[in-house]
Each structure stands twice: as structure tokens, then as C-alpha cells.
Amino acid sequence: xSQTFKSAxxxxxxxxxxxxxxxDEDVYDVTKFQDEHPGGKKILQRVGGKDASxxxxxxxxEGILKKFQPKxxxxxxxxxxxxxxxxxxxxxPSTVAPSPREEKFETLPxxxxxxxxxxxxxxxxxxxxxxxxxxxxWYQTYHTPYFNETHAALRAEVREWMEEEIMANVTEWDEAxxxxxxxxxxxxxxxxxxxxxxxxxxxTHLTNARVKxxxxxxxxxxxEMLLTDELSRSGSGGFVWNLIGGYGIGAxxxxxxxxxxxxxxxxxxxxxxxxxxxxxxxxPDAGSDVANLTCEAKLTKDGKHYIVNGEKKWITNGIxxxxxxxxxxxxDKGMNGLSVLLIERSMGGVSTRRMDCQGVWSSGTTYVTxxxxxxxxxxxxxxxxxxxxxxxxxxxxxxxxxxxQCIRFSRVCYEESIKYAxxxxxxxxxxxxxxxxxLKLAHMARQIEASYSWLESLIYQCQKMxxxxxxxxxxxxxxxxxxxxxxxxxxxxxxxxxxFGGLSYSRGGQGGKIERLYRDVRAYAIPGGSEEIMLDLxxxxxxxxxxxxxxxx
Ligand code: HEM
Numbered sequence: 001x002s003q004t005f006k007s008a009x010x011x012x013x014x015x016x017x018x019x020x021x022x023x024d025e026d027v028y029d030v031t032k033f034q035d036e037h038p039g040g041k042k043i044l045q046r047v048g049g050k051d052a053s054x055x056x057x058x059x060x061x062e063g064i065l066k067k068f069q070p071k072x073x074x075x076x077x078x079x080x081x082x083x084x085x086x087x088x089x090x091x092x093p094s095t096v097a098p099s100p101r102e103e104k105f106e107t108l109p110x111x112x113x114x115x116x117x118x119x120x121x122x123x124x125x126x127x128x129x130x131x132x133x134x135x136x137x138w139y140q141t142y143h144t145p146y147f148n149e150t151h152a153a154l155r156a157e158v159r160e161w162m163e164e165e166i167m168a169n170v171t172e173w174d175e176a177x178x179x180x181x182x183x184x185x186x187x188x189x190x191x192x193x194x195x196x197x198x199x200x201x202x203x204t205h206l207t208n209a210r211v212k213x214x215x216x217x218x219x220x221x222x223x224e225m226l227l228t229d230e231l232s233r234s235g236s237g238g239f240v241w242n243l244i245g246g247y248g249i250g251a252x253x254x255x256x257x258x259x260x261x262x263x264x265x266x267x268x269x270x271x272x273x274x275x276x277x278x279x280x281x282x283x284p285d286a287g288s289d290v291a292n293l294t295c296e297a298k299l300t301k302d303g304k305h306y307i308v309n310g311e312k313k314w315i316t317n318g319i320x321x322x323x324x325x326x327x328x329x330x331x332d333k334g335m336n337g338l339s340v341l342l343i344e345r346s347m348g349g350v351s352t353r354r355m356d357c358q359g360v361w362s363s364g365t366t367y368v369t370x371x372x373x374x375x376x377x378x379x380x381x382x383x384x385x386x387x388x389x390x391x392x393x394x395x396x397x398x399x400x401x402x403x404x405q406c407i408r409f410s411r412v413c414y415e416e417s418i419k420y421a422x423x424x425x426x427x428x429x430x431x432x433x434x435x436x437x438x439l440k441l442a443h444m445a446r447q448i449e450a451s452y453s454w455l456e457s458l459i460y461q462c463q464k465m466x467x468x469x470x471x472x473x474x475x476x477x478x479x480x481x482x483x484x485x486x487x488x489x490x491x492x493x494x495x496x497x498x499x500f501g502g503l504s505y506s507r508g509g510q511g512g513k514i515e516r517l518y519r520d521v522r523a524y525a526i527p528g529g530s531e532e533i534m535l536d537l538x539x540x541x542x543x544x545x546x547x548x549x550x551x552x553x
Pocket of ligand 1: 021023028030037038039040043044047052055056059060061064068072503508509510
């Protein structure tokens with residue numbers, strides 16, 4: 001925005017027929033916009049020709065400016081400092097430029113002997129808004145044994161994308177119940193889909209896409225965790241599930257247990273973001289109780305195909321998917337009669353319809369029917385009647401994804417609340433000065449930090465173990481943390497809602513993220529194993545493992 005104005009130039013545009021306002025030293029022409037302003041036109045006219053920054057920030061959050069700037073901003077005041085030139089390539093993590101709203105931060109001197117201690121890594125530069133507990137502590141100069149410069153570089157890359165192309169649109173997409181295909185495609189091109197496979201190594205053999213800021217050979221599970229975490233800053237389960245809800249649970253079983261010919265045929269296009277895949281397990285009558293699934297697959301007499309008939313319900317992304325990683329019954333022996341088949345929409349007999357749900361609107365929750373779908377035996381994932389094992393191995397990855405999202409959504413609730421509490425005044429005080437509000441924030445923060453520390457430690461264990469070892473040894477703890485993170489999310493959404501009051505009861509606006517997340521809670525507390533099932537499993541499974549280790553009771 002090259003045009004500059006003096007305050008006096010702006011002052012003359014103070015009537016309905018030519019109405020300009022100033023926000024943060026930028027000049028906006030709201031003449032045409034005033035009639036559509038949701039807050040009314042009179043309120044704009046009252047500040048016509050003036051600096052309306054104070055009033056603007058009282059009623060809006062940052063997203064509004066980002067969204068309307070291209071349309072309404074006509075220039076800046078001559079008093080506004082010129083922005084620093086943007087680096088051409090992503091800045092190395094040690095020189096990540098603070099955003100204009102960031103405060104300058106003086107890094108405390110590090111004890112010289114810290115570098116001699118191998119266990120203590122150098123801290124990374126401060127990043128983000130530096131609100132305590134609103135980001136993981138390693139963003140805020142605290143020591144970390146898990147994250148290094150490659151993680152910091154990925155963080156900068158993803159956050160830049162989110163800020164520039166995603167954040168301002170999330171509400172609109174959620175209301176429209178869809179995310180543009182171009183965003184999913186970008187997930188492929190940016191190498192993010194490949195990085196989210198839950199594999200210990202970046203799958204260079206299946207894709208040419210690379211993550212710009214992280215060399216493929218350095219990719220680890222903490223990069224994957226960070227990627228999901230940063231995507232979740234959107235504050236929309238619908239957005240995150242649209243991008244990774246189906247893919248993140250539908251693709252890994254194929255890559256891990258599918259025949260090489262099948263993997264090589266379908267996975268590259270999926271990783272490129274050109275084709276979509278989902279996981280179809282749950283049925284109208286069987287959720288966590290997977291041993292009772294009834295969708296049947298009968299082998300043809302010539303042994304070359306399965307004929308699949310049955311229904312699947314609450315299938316994330318189903319309406320948009322080309323491929324369905326599907327649990328089917330191939331014999332009547334309970335959990336020993338399940339198999340997993342990769343069903344392709346192009347085979348015919350596959351119908352999908354959108355389900356209207358309480359939350360995660362843009363995720364495409366789907367009811368699927370299979371009618372005499374003829375599936376070649378080459379599409380069997382794993383061995384016949386051993387599908388239960390494939391499904392179980394997948395659950396850890398699914399649950400960890402849910403945990404990461406829930407913890408970040410809890411942080412979003414906390415962050416939005418603490419920002420709002422620092423500007424909203426009641427009874428002559430800012431909300432933050434009321435102890436009852438600080439108590440709410442403290443209860444949110446303690447649960448967020450406890451959950452996140454457990455998450456980091458479990459990711460580290462996963463990084464060190466094989467999938468099978470992790471499935472056996474960590475299944476209990478991961479189930480426990482899933483329940484911990486969903487209850488934390490529910491708590492934070494509720495408390496944030498109390499802090500925002502009516503603003504989180506109506507959709508959109510300042511409390512919009514809270515209203516949406518409050519509706520999204522159940523989409524996390526129920527699927528992937530409900531809280532009740534998770535808590536029970538956490539003890540049962542852990543006891544079983546520790547008995548095998550030689551536990552003495
Ligand atoms: C660039 C200028 C502005 C734009 C683009 C804008 C945009 C919007 C939008 C999109 C909303 C709907 C609620 C939301 O999504 O947050 C809104 C609501 C509102 N705006 Fe503005 N606005 C501008 C300036 C102002 C100014 C200067 C004032 C006050 C002097 C103001 C007062 C309000 C009020 C009171 C509401 C209703 C808030 C509520 O529902 O709680 N706006 N505005």
C-alpha cells in the first residue's frame with residue numbers, strides 16, 4: 001500500500017458520502033462498506049475522519065483486518081514507519097523476524113557451562129506472541145530435549161502459510177462446510193501429506209514432494225507433531241480434519257500393510273493431494289466395538305474378488321474420497337473374522353452422503369453404502385481375517401493426532417481468553433484483573449501443560465520404538481492421554497466460553513473460535529475411542545504389558 005496521507009487529509013473524509021477511518025496508522029475507505037458493516041453504519045460515521053484504532057480493537061480481532069485490508073485499505077499515515085523488507089527465502093530459525101505485533105524480547109544470558117552438558121540443548125529464539133502457556137514452552141526460550149532448528153524452521157514455514165492463506169478464511173469455510181480443493185492440493189505439494197504418514201522416515205520412495213524447510217533425512221515424529229499442532233491453530237476441527245482427518249488414518253494402513261503394487265499405484269497420487277482416501281470402520285451399529293462389525297466381503301468362487309455389502313457411518317472426508325480403507329467381515333469369528341480392503345469409488349456400488357453433525361462442519365462427515373462392490377483380492381490390506389491387527393496398529397496414530405489437536409485447541413481457547421481478558425473491561429476493571437478470571441486461566445494452563453508434557457514424552461517413546469512395540473507398550477498410555485486431552489479441551493472450551501460470555505454464544509466475531517470449538521468437542525471425545533473406553537483401556541492395557549514385564553502386585 002504505497003499511498004501516504006497526513007491526518008488532516010483523512011479528517012476531511014468524515015461524512016457518509018466519503019468516509020475514511022484510521023486503524024493502527026493505516027487508512028481505510030469505508031464509504032461503500034458502511035452499509036454492510038455488521039456493527040452498523042452510524043458507529044462508523046461517528047469515527048469518520050478520525051483514528052478509530054481503540055474502538056476497532058474493542059470490537060474485533062486480528063482476523064477482520066487481514067480479511068478486509070485488501071478491499072478497504074487505501075494507504076497509511078505518513079507517520080507510520082516503513083515495514084522492514086521481507087526475506088526472500090524462509091528465514092533460518094535463529095533470525096525469524098518477529099511480527100509487527102510482537103514485543104522485542106531480551107534473551108537472558110545462558111550460563112556458559114550449559115553447552116558442556118549434552119543433555120541441555122541450546123534454547124531456540126523466542127517465537128510467536130510470547131503469552132505464557134499459549135504456545136509450547138520451547139517457543140518461548142525454555143529448554144527442550146526434543147526440538148531443534150529443523151523444527152523451528154518448519155514452524156516458521158507452516159505458520160507463515162497459515163497466517164497468509166488460511167486463518168482469515170477458516171470461519172467462511174466452516175460455515176460453507178468445505179475447504180477449497182486448492183488447500184488440500186497445497187498440502188500435497190508442500191510435502192505435508194507425506195510428512196503426516198506416521199512413518200519414522202519421510203517416504204521419499206513414494207513422492208517427489210519435499211518439505212521446503214526440513215531435509216527429508218532429518219524428518220522425525222516431532223516434525224509431524226509440530227505440523228499438526230500448527231495446523232490446529234486454525235481453531236477449527238473441521239479444517240484440520242478436512243485436510244488430515246481421512247488421510248491421516250486411511251493412508252497409513254495401506255502404506256504399512258498393502259501389497260507393493262497397490263501402494264505404488266495409488267499412494268503417489270494421494271501424497272500429491274490429487275486423490276483422497278479415508279478410513280471406513282465405524283458402522284451404524286458398531287463403533288469402538290470393532291469386533292462386531294457386519295459389513296461383509298464374500299470371496300468369489302474363483303478367489304479373485306471380494307463382493308462387499310454394508311454400511312459405514314461417521315466417515316470423515318467420505319464424500320470427497322476416491323479410496324476407502326475399509327474394515328470388512330470375511331468370517332463369522334468375531335475379531336478373528338475381520339479383514340481390511342482398499343475399496344475404490346471407481347469400482348461402482350459406492351454411495352456417499354453428507355451427514356449433518358454438531359461440529360467439525362468442514363470435515364465432510366459421511367454415510368457410506370457399499371452395494372455389491374467387486375474388489376480385487378490384490379486390494380486386501382494385510383492378511384485375510386487378520387484385519388483386527390491392522391486396525392489396532394492404526395489406532396495409536398489416530399489417537400495421537402486427536403491428542404495433538406485437542407491440546408492446541410485448548411491453547412487456542414486459553415489464548416483467545418487471555419487476549420480478550422486483557423482488553424474487555426467490566427466493573428471498572430479489565431477482566432484479567434478479576435481473580436476469578438485468572439483462576440479460570442490458571443486451571444486451563446495447568447491442564448494444557450500437563451497434557452502437552454505427556455504428549456512430548458510419548459512421541460519420544462514412539463520415535464524410539466517400532467510400530468508393533470509401540471502398539472503393545474504405549475497403547476494404554478496413549479489411550480489415557482487421549483481421555484486427558486479431550487477432557488482438557490472440553491474444560492477449556494467451557495471456561496473460555498464463560499469468559500467470552502454472549503460473544504461465544506453467537507457465531508463468528510470475536511468469540512467465533514470459541515463457539516466453534518465448543519461445538520467441535522464431541523467430535524474428539526467420542527471417535528477414535530470414547531473417553532470411557534479410553535480410560536478403561538489405559539489401565540487394562542498397561543496392566544497387561546507390565547504383567548509381561550514382570551510386575552509385582
Ligand atoms: C476497517 C474497518 C472495519 C471493518 C472491516 C469492520 C468489520 C466488522 C465485521 C466483519 C463485524 C462482524 C463481527 C466480527 O466478525 O467481528 C463487525 C462488527 C462490529 N463492528 Fe466493525 N468493522 C470496522 C470498523 C469498526 C469500527 C471503527 C467500529 C467502532 C467504532 C466498529 C464497531 C463494530 C461493532 C460494535 C460490531 C458488532 C460487534 C459484536 O457483534 O459484538 N467496527 N465489524
